[in-house]
Amino acid sequence: MHVFRFLPRLILTLSLAACASLPPRNLAPPADIRSNILRLADQEWQAFGRQTVYRAPDRHEIIDPVGVWEDDRKGSALVAKYWRGIGEDWTGVDGDKPWSAAFISWVMAQAGVPPEEMPASATHASYLRAAIGADDSHWRPHPPADYAPQPGDLICATRAGQKVARYDDVPLGATLHCDIVVHVGAGFLESIGGNVRNSVSKSERKLGADGRLGTNADRPWFLVLENRYP
Template sequence: MSHARPLRKLPLLLLLVMLSGCAAAMPPRPLAPPETVRASIIRLAEQEWAAFNGQTIRFDALGREIIAPVGFWEDERRGDALVAKYWRAVGSDWRGFDVDKPWSAAFISWVMAEAGVPAEEMPPSATHAGYLRAAIAAGGGKWRAHPPEDYAPRPGDLICATRAGQKIERFDVIPVGATLHCDIVVLTGVGRLWSIGGNVRNSVSRTERQIDAAGRLARDDVRPWFLVLENRYPR
Protein backbone atom coordinates (compact mmCIF):
# COMPACT_ATOMS: atom_id res chain seq x y z
CA MET A 1 0.00 0.00 0.00
CA SER A 2 1.49 3.30 -1.07
CA HIS A 3 1.37 6.43 0.98
CA ALA A 4 1.33 10.02 -0.24
CA ARG A 5 4.62 11.75 0.33
CA PRO A 6 4.24 14.44 2.97
CA LEU A 7 4.56 18.00 1.70
CA ARG A 8 7.72 19.78 2.61
CA LYS A 9 7.21 22.89 4.64
CA LEU A 10 8.30 26.02 2.85
CA PRO A 11 10.49 28.35 4.85
CA LEU A 12 8.32 31.06 6.32
CA LEU A 13 10.24 33.89 4.64
CA LEU A 14 9.91 32.27 1.19
CA LEU A 15 6.19 31.71 1.72
CA LEU A 16 5.65 35.34 2.69
CA VAL A 17 7.57 36.53 -0.39
CA MET A 18 5.43 34.31 -2.63
CA LEU A 19 2.20 35.55 -1.09
CA SER A 20 3.23 39.18 -1.30
CA GLY A 21 4.08 38.72 -4.97
CA CYS A 22 0.60 37.37 -5.63
CA ALA A 23 -1.02 40.30 -3.82
CA ALA A 24 0.94 42.85 -5.82
CA ALA A 25 0.61 41.15 -9.21
CA MET A 26 -1.08 43.40 -11.77
CA PRO A 27 -3.84 41.93 -13.93
CA PRO A 28 -3.19 41.79 -17.69
CA ARG A 29 -4.61 44.64 -19.73
CA PRO A 30 -7.53 43.83 -22.01
CA LEU A 31 -7.08 44.53 -25.70
CA ALA A 32 -9.48 47.06 -27.20
CA PRO A 33 -10.06 48.46 -30.69
CA PRO A 34 -8.71 52.03 -30.82
CA GLU A 35 -12.11 53.41 -31.83
CA THR A 36 -13.61 52.28 -28.49
CA VAL A 37 -10.94 53.62 -26.14
CA ARG A 38 -12.04 57.24 -25.72
CA ALA A 39 -15.68 56.31 -25.09
CA SER A 40 -14.59 53.60 -22.65
CA ILE A 41 -12.45 56.06 -20.66
CA ILE A 42 -15.44 58.38 -20.23
CA ARG A 43 -17.85 55.53 -19.48
CA LEU A 44 -15.57 53.96 -16.87
CA ALA A 45 -14.93 57.29 -15.12
CA GLU A 46 -18.68 57.92 -14.93
CA GLN A 47 -19.29 54.33 -13.80
CA GLU A 48 -16.91 54.68 -10.88
CA TRP A 49 -18.31 58.11 -9.99
CA ALA A 50 -21.78 56.54 -9.82
CA ALA A 51 -20.38 53.65 -7.74
CA PHE A 52 -19.27 56.24 -5.18
CA ASN A 53 -22.86 57.58 -5.19
CA GLY A 54 -22.25 60.53 -7.48
CA GLN A 55 -20.41 63.02 -5.28
CA THR A 56 -20.54 66.36 -7.13
CA ILE A 57 -18.57 69.56 -6.54
CA ARG A 58 -19.32 73.02 -7.85
CA PHE A 59 -18.45 76.57 -6.85
CA ASP A 60 -20.80 79.46 -6.19
CA ALA A 61 -20.36 83.05 -7.41
CA LEU A 62 -18.03 83.79 -4.49
CA GLY A 63 -15.85 80.78 -5.22
CA ARG A 64 -17.13 78.78 -2.27
CA GLU A 65 -17.12 75.02 -2.73
CA ILE A 66 -20.45 73.21 -2.62
CA ILE A 67 -20.63 69.42 -2.42
CA ALA A 68 -24.05 68.05 -3.24
CA PRO A 69 -24.72 65.24 -3.16
CA VAL A 70 -22.07 63.86 -0.83
CA GLY A 71 -21.08 60.38 -1.96
CA PHE A 72 -19.37 57.41 -0.36
CA TRP A 73 -15.92 58.11 1.04
CA GLU A 74 -12.72 56.08 0.85
CA ASP A 75 -12.90 54.94 4.48
CA GLU A 76 -16.44 53.60 4.24
CA ARG A 77 -16.91 49.90 3.55
CA ARG A 78 -18.05 50.33 -0.06
CA GLY A 79 -15.45 52.98 -0.82
CA ASP A 80 -12.70 50.87 0.73
CA ALA A 81 -13.32 48.00 -1.69
CA LEU A 82 -13.41 50.28 -4.72
CA VAL A 83 -10.14 52.00 -3.81
CA ALA A 84 -8.53 48.58 -3.29
CA LYS A 85 -9.48 47.76 -6.90
CA TYR A 86 -7.66 50.85 -8.16
CA TRP A 87 -4.55 50.06 -6.11
CA ARG A 88 -4.39 46.56 -7.63
CA ALA A 89 -4.08 48.20 -11.05
CA VAL A 90 -0.69 49.60 -10.00
CA GLY A 91 0.47 46.46 -8.21
CA SER A 92 -0.26 47.60 -4.65
CA ASP A 93 -2.46 46.12 -1.96
CA TRP A 94 -3.51 49.33 -0.22
CA ARG A 95 -7.19 49.95 0.46
CA GLY A 96 -9.49 52.86 1.06
CA PHE A 97 -8.97 52.47 4.79
CA ASP A 98 -5.33 53.45 4.14
CA VAL A 99 -6.35 57.10 4.08
CA ASP A 100 -2.76 58.37 4.16
CA LYS A 101 -2.07 56.83 0.71
CA PRO A 102 -3.11 59.17 -2.15
CA TRP A 103 -4.93 57.08 -4.77
CA SER A 104 -5.88 59.56 -7.50
CA ALA A 105 -3.16 58.28 -9.87
CA ALA A 106 -4.16 54.68 -9.17
CA PHE A 107 -7.72 55.62 -10.19
CA ILE A 108 -6.52 57.05 -13.51
CA SER A 109 -4.31 54.00 -14.08
CA TRP A 110 -7.25 51.65 -13.47
CA VAL A 111 -9.48 53.54 -15.91
CA MET A 112 -6.82 53.54 -18.62
CA ALA A 113 -6.06 49.86 -18.19
CA GLU A 114 -9.72 48.85 -18.26
CA ALA A 115 -10.33 51.03 -21.33
CA GLY A 116 -7.56 49.19 -23.19
CA VAL A 117 -4.88 51.89 -23.32
CA PRO A 118 -1.59 50.00 -23.90
CA ALA A 119 0.82 50.05 -20.97
CA GLU A 120 3.61 51.37 -23.18
CA GLU A 121 1.52 54.50 -23.80
CA MET A 122 0.39 55.00 -20.23
CA PRO A 123 1.97 52.60 -17.73
CA PRO A 124 0.28 51.93 -14.41
CA SER A 125 1.67 54.32 -11.82
CA ALA A 126 0.95 55.29 -8.23
CA THR A 127 1.93 58.86 -9.16
CA HIS A 128 0.57 61.11 -11.89
CA ALA A 129 4.12 62.09 -12.82
CA GLY A 130 4.89 58.45 -13.65
CA TYR A 131 2.27 57.90 -16.34
CA LEU A 132 2.43 61.50 -17.64
CA ARG A 133 6.17 61.30 -18.28
CA ALA A 134 5.66 58.09 -20.27
CA ALA A 135 2.70 59.44 -22.27
CA ILE A 136 4.59 62.62 -23.20
CA ALA A 137 7.76 60.67 -24.06
CA ALA A 138 5.78 58.47 -26.45
CA GLY A 139 6.14 61.27 -29.00
CA GLY A 140 2.63 62.55 -29.62
CA GLY A 141 1.02 59.32 -30.76
CA LYS A 142 -2.27 58.86 -28.94
CA TRP A 143 -1.55 61.54 -26.32
CA ARG A 144 -0.27 65.06 -26.80
CA ALA A 145 0.63 67.62 -24.12
CA HIS A 146 -0.62 71.21 -24.31
CA PRO A 147 -0.36 74.24 -22.03
CA PRO A 148 -3.86 75.07 -20.72
CA GLU A 149 -3.84 78.53 -22.29
CA ASP A 150 -3.39 77.07 -25.79
CA TYR A 151 -5.84 74.18 -25.93
CA ALA A 152 -9.52 73.63 -25.10
CA PRO A 153 -10.03 70.30 -23.31
CA ARG A 154 -12.45 67.77 -24.77
CA PRO A 155 -14.11 64.70 -23.23
CA GLY A 156 -11.53 61.97 -22.74
CA ASP A 157 -8.65 64.40 -22.16
CA LEU A 158 -6.75 64.71 -18.88
CA ILE A 159 -6.45 68.04 -17.11
CA CYS A 160 -3.55 68.21 -14.67
CA ALA A 161 -2.60 70.60 -11.87
CA THR A 162 0.26 70.97 -9.43
CA ARG A 163 -0.23 70.32 -5.72
CA ALA A 164 1.44 71.19 -2.46
CA GLY A 165 3.34 74.16 -3.91
CA GLN A 166 4.97 72.11 -6.69
CA LYS A 167 6.55 74.31 -9.37
CA ILE A 168 6.60 73.12 -12.99
CA GLU A 169 8.66 75.21 -15.41
CA ARG A 170 7.45 73.52 -18.64
CA PHE A 171 4.13 71.83 -19.27
CA ASP A 172 5.84 69.02 -21.19
CA VAL A 173 8.74 68.34 -18.80
CA ILE A 174 7.48 66.56 -15.70
CA PRO A 175 10.00 66.27 -12.86
CA VAL A 176 10.41 62.84 -11.30
CA GLY A 177 8.28 62.65 -8.19
CA ALA A 178 6.29 65.82 -8.99
CA THR A 179 3.24 66.28 -6.75
CA LEU A 180 0.28 66.48 -9.12
CA HIS A 181 -3.40 65.72 -9.65
CA CYS A 182 -5.25 64.88 -12.86
CA ASP A 183 -8.95 64.57 -13.70
CA ILE A 184 -10.67 63.03 -16.73
CA VAL A 185 -12.84 65.43 -18.71
CA VAL A 186 -16.25 63.82 -19.27
CA LEU A 187 -18.42 66.67 -20.60
CA THR A 188 -18.05 70.21 -21.93
CA GLY A 189 -20.60 72.98 -22.40
CA VAL A 190 -20.86 76.73 -22.74
CA GLY A 191 -18.63 78.22 -20.06
CA ARG A 192 -18.32 74.94 -18.15
CA LEU A 193 -16.68 71.57 -18.24
CA TRP A 194 -17.14 68.60 -15.96
CA SER A 195 -14.30 66.33 -14.92
CA ILE A 196 -14.01 63.24 -12.75
CA GLY A 197 -11.09 62.42 -10.49
CA GLY A 198 -10.22 60.01 -7.72
CA ASN A 199 -9.35 60.95 -4.16
CA VAL A 200 -11.15 64.28 -4.58
CA ARG A 201 -12.73 65.13 -1.22
CA ASN A 202 -12.16 61.49 -0.16
CA SER A 203 -14.21 60.06 -3.02
CA VAL A 204 -14.48 59.77 -6.79
CA SER A 205 -15.98 63.17 -7.51
CA ARG A 206 -17.30 65.00 -10.53
CA THR A 207 -16.39 68.70 -10.49
CA GLU A 208 -17.93 71.53 -12.49
CA ARG A 209 -15.22 73.90 -13.72
CA GLN A 210 -15.16 77.23 -15.53
CA ILE A 211 -13.83 77.59 -19.07
CA ASP A 212 -13.49 80.73 -21.14
CA ALA A 213 -15.28 81.63 -24.39
CA ALA A 214 -12.71 79.59 -26.35
CA GLY A 215 -13.26 76.54 -24.13
CA ARG A 216 -9.96 76.81 -22.26
CA LEU A 217 -9.62 76.26 -18.53
CA ALA A 218 -10.05 79.39 -16.46
CA ARG A 219 -7.44 80.35 -13.91
CA ASP A 220 -7.98 78.35 -10.74
CA ASP A 221 -6.15 78.97 -7.49
CA VAL A 222 -7.46 75.70 -6.03
CA ARG A 223 -6.21 73.66 -9.00
CA PRO A 224 -3.23 75.43 -10.64
CA TRP A 225 -3.58 73.87 -14.11
CA PHE A 226 -0.33 73.45 -16.00
CA LEU A 227 -1.10 70.71 -18.55
CA VAL A 228 -3.88 69.34 -20.70
CA LEU A 229 -3.10 65.88 -22.06
CA GLU A 230 -5.01 65.57 -25.31
CA ASN A 231 -6.58 62.20 -25.98
CA ARG A 232 -6.04 61.53 -29.70
CA TYR A 233 -8.01 58.30 -29.89
CA PRO A 234 -10.92 58.50 -32.38
CA ARG A 235 -13.96 60.41 -31.18
Protein backbone atom coordinates in the same frame (compact mmCIF):
# COMPACT_ATOMS: atom_id res chain seq x y z
CA MET B 1 23.59 51.16 -33.45
CA HIS B 2 21.38 53.80 -31.87
CA VAL B 3 20.76 51.60 -28.86
CA PHE B 4 20.24 54.45 -26.41
CA ARG B 5 17.05 55.64 -28.08
CA PHE B 6 15.46 52.28 -27.20
CA LEU B 7 16.51 52.28 -23.55
CA PRO B 8 13.45 54.08 -22.07
CA ARG B 9 11.07 51.58 -23.66
CA LEU B 10 13.32 48.65 -22.68
CA ILE B 11 13.44 49.85 -19.07
CA LEU B 12 9.64 50.26 -19.02
CA THR B 13 9.15 46.78 -20.46
CA LEU B 14 11.48 45.21 -17.91
CA SER B 15 9.81 47.11 -15.06
CA LEU B 16 6.36 45.90 -16.10
CA ALA B 17 7.61 42.34 -16.46
CA ALA B 18 9.13 42.52 -12.98
CA CYS B 19 5.79 43.50 -11.46
CA ALA B 20 4.33 40.01 -11.45
CA SER B 21 1.41 41.17 -9.32
CA LEU B 22 0.12 43.51 -12.04
CA PRO B 23 -3.12 42.16 -13.54
CA PRO B 24 -3.04 41.40 -17.27
CA ARG B 25 -4.15 44.24 -19.51
CA ASN B 26 -6.54 43.59 -22.39
CA LEU B 27 -6.00 46.07 -25.20
CA ALA B 28 -8.98 47.60 -26.98
CA PRO B 29 -9.42 48.76 -30.57
CA PRO B 30 -8.31 52.41 -30.81
CA ALA B 31 -11.81 53.42 -31.94
CA ASP B 32 -13.25 52.21 -28.60
CA ILE B 33 -10.75 53.70 -26.16
CA ARG B 34 -12.13 57.22 -25.72
CA SER B 35 -15.68 55.97 -25.14
CA ASN B 36 -14.33 53.30 -22.77
CA ILE B 37 -12.52 55.95 -20.70
CA LEU B 38 -15.66 58.08 -20.41
CA ARG B 39 -17.87 55.09 -19.60
CA LEU B 40 -15.54 53.80 -16.89
CA ALA B 41 -15.05 57.21 -15.28
CA ASP B 42 -18.84 57.65 -15.09
CA GLN B 43 -19.29 54.08 -13.82
CA GLU B 44 -16.92 54.66 -10.90
CA TRP B 45 -18.42 58.07 -10.10
CA GLN B 46 -21.86 56.43 -9.97
CA ALA B 47 -20.48 53.68 -7.71
CA PHE B 48 -19.21 56.33 -5.29
CA GLY B 49 -22.64 57.93 -5.03
CA ARG B 50 -22.31 60.71 -7.66
CA GLN B 51 -20.48 63.14 -5.39
CA THR B 52 -20.30 66.53 -7.14
CA VAL B 53 -18.11 69.52 -6.29
CA TYR B 54 -18.75 73.01 -7.61
CA ARG B 55 -18.38 76.63 -6.57
CA ALA B 56 -21.17 79.05 -5.73
CA PRO B 57 -21.05 82.59 -7.19
CA ASP B 58 -19.28 83.75 -4.03
CA ARG B 59 -16.60 81.10 -4.77
CA HIS B 60 -17.64 79.03 -1.76
CA GLU B 61 -17.18 75.31 -2.45
CA ILE B 62 -20.32 73.20 -2.39
CA ILE B 63 -20.49 69.39 -2.38
CA ASP B 64 -23.94 68.22 -3.42
CA PRO B 65 -24.68 65.40 -3.29
CA VAL B 66 -22.17 64.02 -0.81
CA GLY B 67 -21.28 60.51 -1.90
CA VAL B 68 -19.51 57.46 -0.54
CA TRP B 69 -16.10 58.21 0.99
CA GLU B 70 -12.86 56.29 0.71
CA ASP B 71 -12.97 54.84 4.24
CA ASP B 72 -16.59 53.67 4.06
CA ARG B 73 -16.98 49.94 3.54
CA LYS B 74 -18.05 50.30 -0.09
CA GLY B 75 -15.57 53.10 -0.83
CA SER B 76 -12.66 51.23 0.70
CA ALA B 77 -13.37 48.18 -1.47
CA LEU B 78 -13.48 50.34 -4.59
CA VAL B 79 -10.20 52.05 -3.73
CA ALA B 80 -8.65 48.62 -3.10
CA LYS B 81 -9.65 47.69 -6.67
CA TYR B 82 -7.67 50.65 -8.03
CA TRP B 83 -4.64 49.77 -5.90
CA ARG B 84 -4.72 46.17 -7.15
CA GLY B 85 -4.55 47.57 -10.66
CA ILE B 86 -1.05 48.88 -9.92
CA GLY B 87 0.04 45.83 -7.94
CA GLU B 88 -0.59 47.19 -4.43
CA ASP B 89 -2.83 45.83 -1.66
CA TRP B 90 -3.84 49.06 0.10
CA THR B 91 -7.45 50.13 0.60
CA GLY B 92 -9.34 53.35 1.23
CA VAL B 93 -8.68 52.96 4.93
CA ASP B 94 -4.99 53.69 4.21
CA GLY B 95 -5.67 57.41 4.31
CA ASP B 96 -2.01 58.41 4.01
CA LYS B 97 -1.78 56.81 0.55
CA PRO B 98 -2.99 59.21 -2.18
CA TRP B 99 -4.90 57.13 -4.72
CA SER B 100 -5.82 59.60 -7.48
CA ALA B 101 -3.11 58.25 -9.83
CA ALA B 102 -4.14 54.66 -9.08
CA PHE B 103 -7.68 55.62 -10.12
CA ILE B 104 -6.52 57.09 -13.44
CA SER B 105 -4.25 54.07 -14.02
CA TRP B 106 -7.15 51.67 -13.40
CA VAL B 107 -9.43 53.53 -15.81
CA MET B 108 -6.78 53.60 -18.53
CA ALA B 109 -5.94 49.92 -18.12
CA GLN B 110 -9.58 48.86 -18.16
CA ALA B 111 -10.22 51.09 -21.18
CA GLY B 112 -7.53 49.21 -23.10
CA VAL B 113 -4.85 51.91 -23.40
CA PRO B 114 -1.47 50.27 -24.16
CA PRO B 115 0.85 50.17 -21.12
CA GLU B 116 3.67 51.90 -22.98
CA GLU B 117 1.39 54.95 -23.26
CA MET B 118 -0.23 54.76 -19.82
CA PRO B 119 1.68 52.47 -17.46
CA ALA B 120 0.16 51.51 -14.12
CA SER B 121 1.52 53.96 -11.60
CA ALA B 122 0.96 55.32 -8.11
CA THR B 123 2.09 58.77 -9.33
CA HIS B 124 0.65 60.98 -12.03
CA ALA B 125 4.13 62.09 -13.07
CA SER B 126 5.16 58.58 -14.14
CA TYR B 127 2.26 57.89 -16.49
CA LEU B 128 2.33 61.47 -17.84
CA ARG B 129 6.02 61.15 -18.71
CA ALA B 130 5.30 57.88 -20.51
CA ALA B 131 2.28 59.28 -22.40
CA ILE B 132 4.19 62.35 -23.53
CA GLY B 133 7.34 60.44 -24.45
CA ALA B 134 5.90 57.31 -26.08
CA ASP B 135 6.56 56.69 -29.78
CA ASP B 136 3.43 57.42 -31.84
CA SER B 137 1.61 58.43 -28.67
CA HIS B 138 -2.13 59.11 -28.81
CA TRP B 139 -1.64 61.82 -26.17
CA ARG B 140 -0.45 65.36 -26.84
CA PRO B 141 0.45 67.89 -24.10
CA HIS B 142 -0.76 71.49 -24.20
CA PRO B 143 -0.49 74.47 -21.87
CA PRO B 144 -3.98 75.24 -20.48
CA ALA B 145 -4.02 78.70 -22.07
CA ASP B 146 -3.47 77.29 -25.59
CA TYR B 147 -5.95 74.43 -25.94
CA ALA B 148 -9.65 73.93 -25.19
CA PRO B 149 -10.09 70.61 -23.35
CA GLN B 150 -12.47 67.99 -24.71
CA PRO B 151 -14.12 64.89 -23.20
CA GLY B 152 -11.55 62.15 -22.71
CA ASP B 153 -8.66 64.57 -22.13
CA LEU B 154 -6.77 64.83 -18.84
CA ILE B 155 -6.36 68.11 -16.99
CA CYS B 156 -3.44 68.16 -14.57
CA ALA B 157 -2.44 70.50 -11.75
CA THR B 158 0.42 70.77 -9.32
CA ARG B 159 -0.20 70.42 -5.61
CA ALA B 160 1.63 70.70 -2.29
CA GLY B 161 3.74 73.59 -3.59
CA GLN B 162 5.16 71.61 -6.53
CA LYS B 163 6.66 73.73 -9.32
CA VAL B 164 6.72 72.56 -12.95
CA ALA B 165 8.56 74.80 -15.39
CA ARG B 166 7.21 73.28 -18.62
CA TYR B 167 3.89 71.65 -19.45
CA ASP B 168 5.65 69.05 -21.64
CA ASP B 169 8.51 68.18 -19.28
CA VAL B 170 7.03 66.64 -16.14
CA PRO B 171 9.66 66.07 -13.44
CA LEU B 172 9.95 62.51 -12.18
CA GLY B 173 8.31 62.33 -8.76
CA ALA B 174 6.38 65.59 -9.15
CA THR B 175 3.39 65.96 -6.81
CA LEU B 176 0.36 66.32 -9.08
CA HIS B 177 -3.34 65.66 -9.56
CA CYS B 178 -5.20 64.84 -12.79
CA ASP B 179 -8.89 64.59 -13.65
CA ILE B 180 -10.61 63.10 -16.70
CA VAL B 181 -12.72 65.61 -18.63
CA VAL B 182 -16.17 64.08 -19.14
CA HIS B 183 -18.29 66.98 -20.41
CA VAL B 184 -17.74 70.42 -21.90
CA GLY B 185 -20.55 72.98 -21.98
CA ALA B 186 -20.89 76.68 -22.63
CA GLY B 187 -18.38 78.28 -20.27
CA PHE B 188 -17.74 75.24 -18.08
CA LEU B 189 -16.44 71.71 -18.01
CA GLU B 190 -17.03 68.70 -15.80
CA SER B 191 -14.24 66.32 -14.85
CA ILE B 192 -13.99 63.19 -12.74
CA GLY B 193 -11.06 62.36 -10.50
CA GLY B 194 -10.18 60.02 -7.67
CA ASN B 195 -9.29 61.05 -4.14
CA VAL B 196 -11.18 64.33 -4.60
CA ARG B 197 -12.81 65.22 -1.30
CA ASN B 198 -12.29 61.60 -0.15
CA SER B 199 -14.22 60.12 -3.07
CA VAL B 200 -14.41 59.73 -6.82
CA SER B 201 -15.97 63.13 -7.49
CA LYS B 202 -17.23 65.07 -10.45
CA SER B 203 -16.04 68.68 -10.38
CA GLU B 204 -17.48 71.58 -12.31
CA ARG B 205 -15.18 74.46 -13.23
CA LYS B 206 -15.42 77.56 -15.38
CA LEU B 207 -13.85 78.00 -18.80
CA GLY B 208 -12.93 81.22 -20.53
CA ALA B 209 -14.85 82.56 -23.52
CA ASP B 210 -12.36 80.66 -25.69
CA GLY B 211 -13.24 77.37 -23.99
CA ARG B 212 -9.89 77.12 -22.21
CA LEU B 213 -8.96 76.66 -18.56
CA GLY B 214 -6.35 79.39 -18.78
CA THR B 215 -5.68 80.78 -15.31
CA ASN B 216 -8.67 79.07 -13.69
CA ALA B 217 -8.04 79.67 -10.00
CA ASP B 218 -9.53 76.54 -8.45
CA ARG B 219 -6.27 74.59 -8.97
CA PRO B 220 -2.84 75.47 -10.41
CA TRP B 221 -3.43 73.77 -13.77
CA PHE B 222 -0.30 73.43 -15.85
CA LEU B 223 -1.18 70.77 -18.45
CA VAL B 224 -4.02 69.57 -20.63
CA LEU B 225 -3.20 66.15 -22.07
CA GLU B 226 -5.13 65.85 -25.31
CA ASN B 227 -6.64 62.44 -25.99
CA ARG B 228 -6.11 61.78 -29.71
CA TYR B 229 -7.95 58.49 -29.87
CA PRO B 230 -10.87 58.72 -32.33
